[in-house]
Amino acid sequence: MNILYCSSEAYPLIKTGGLGDVSGSLPGALQELGNDVRLVLPAYPEVREHAGPLSSIASLTLSGAPQPVEILKGQFPHSRVELYLVDSPVHFQRPGNPYVQEDGSDWPDNAARFATFARAIVALALGEADPHWTPDLVHCNDWQTGLVPALLSQHGTRPATLFTIHNLSYQGLFPKAAFTALELPDTLWSIDGVEFHDKLSFLKGGIACSDWLTTVSPTYAQEICTAEFGYGLEGLLKYRAANLTGILNGMDCEVWNPATDAHLEHTYDVHTLQHKALNKAALQQELGLPADAGSLLLGHIGRLVEQKGVDLILDTLDELFQLPVQLVILGDGEELLESRLQEAAARYPHQLAIHIGYDEPLAHRIEAGSDCFLMPSRYEPCGLNQMYSLHYGTVPIVHSTGGLADTVIDLNDMTARDYTATGFTFEPDTPAALLDACQRALAYYQGSRVDWWKLVITGMKKDFSWSNSAQQYLSLYERVCQVTPEGDAGPGNLDYPVIPPSPLKGKSPPQQSMMR
Ligand code: ADP
DSSP, X not given: OEXXXXXXXXXXXXXXXXXXXXXXXXXXXXXXXXXXXXEEEEOOHXXXXXXXXXXXXXXXXXXXXXXXXXXXXXXXTTSSOEEEEEEOHHHHOOSSOSSXXXXXXXXXXXXHHHHHHHHHHHHHHTTSSOTTOOOSEEEEXXXXXXXXXXXXXXXXXXXXXXXXXXXXXXXOEEEHHHHHHXXXXXXXXXXXXXXXXXXXXXXXXXXXXXXXXXXXXXXXXXXXXXXXXXXXXXXXXXXXXXXXXXXXXXXXXXXXXXXXXXXXXSOOOGGGTHHHHHHHHHHHHHTTOOOOTTSEEEEEEEEESXXXXXXXXXXXXXXXXXXXXXXXXXXXXXXXXXXXXXXXXXXXXXXXXXXXXXXXXXXXXXXXXXXXXXXXXXXXXXXXXXXXXXXXXXXXXXXXXXXXXXXXXXXXXXXXXXXXXOBEEEOSSSHHHHHHHHHHHHHHHHSOHHHHHHHHHHHHTOOOBHHHHHHHHHHHHHHHHHHOOSOOOSOOOOOOXXXXXXXOTTOOOOBSSOOO
């Protein structure tokens, strides 16, 4: 199959979170299965810098874009995947984060930036940008590419479309005026299109107009159809449930492999687990914690936003640090959480080390050096760090939600006895439940060493490689291509209950773009 994979980020060229990890590895895994997969990204400065040789294959005049947009072609690093870059300097040639300005607020022209990206993708999808290649299926990801299925739905003959929701809370919501300014087709301003409570929703365009929907874990696929997780889109998602599939993300086992990890001084595998203690000592030294081999060293890495539950960790510290426990946290995001973490580190200098910032090598060292990894996310579409943790023999302690519930098997009498346990899960998402899970982990850690290492090794042997998930995507692509009718111009006639977006218990309000 010819597949055009569309994303606003892909590791190692540009990454702000899990979307970057997935877009950096799934296209390669699909290519390995015998498909012609091409990845399309915006031509951000760092992408251009690291993408290798590029040639211009088209210059497009797109409505809504003030200048012609160049399509550049090259090769995605370390793969056989071909790369298209959408080069619109006025939109993408700027330093910093792809979505937000230095002060953390969204780029004010995000609607125009990602509408241009979408229009360039539509040109590629219809063979107007690269006359030598047209896709059978266009795979879009998150709100930044949500207009692609909406715009393609206007065309009689078009490739099939599949839209993956990586996080429903990032919606690309803009005032109605943006719809007019972008010169989008009038027919899209409807309940069946991009209109969402009198606003323009890029995400809704993807959900309402794509032929098939996926999200990144089976449990999250069910959760988003409920009021608690649906952000007012649950009616539409429930309506589309027959065309909604949850496929668990895989992980890149070359980038995240403790046996070959270039960021580690002491690599290891299941046969050399004694090296894990060396990584623990090195991490304690690097982050200024006492070299205490007996303490349970907990790690946490993530965006400092309400979703990830760092405030739950903060609220347990006074009790947690009565125990022989140390904690290292790497993250950046909301200022209030950053300053609360810094204050806590000053209060507990021997037990808490905080590193504010984005640091890929340190993330690898935390995965290798910690005994346990905390993920108290209020909701988690898939989550990658718990999979990296399992692979690195670092026992995850997770809130039982979304992809965390799908990947971590709680230790209880039965799962301990038959050696199927891989970690500790807790519910509800409260400091008390988190503390209880940490206490259970500590007790197990202080108990039989043989039992602890069995728990560690069971996790390390789990297969979270892309091969299984890529095969599931491929089967779905084939099915979608078979059922997609030709000539279905315009969004469908959806008849689903409209639910006003309500304030959600414990959830942050919908946001325009990823925070970093
Ligand atoms: P999300 O996509 O919601 O941010 P995921 O768990 O799916 O969460 O993926 C997060 C990815 O970003 C992981 O690879 C994680 O290691 C990485 N990451 C997050 N914050 C940081 C940070 N401050 N430094 C280094 N890597 C980070």
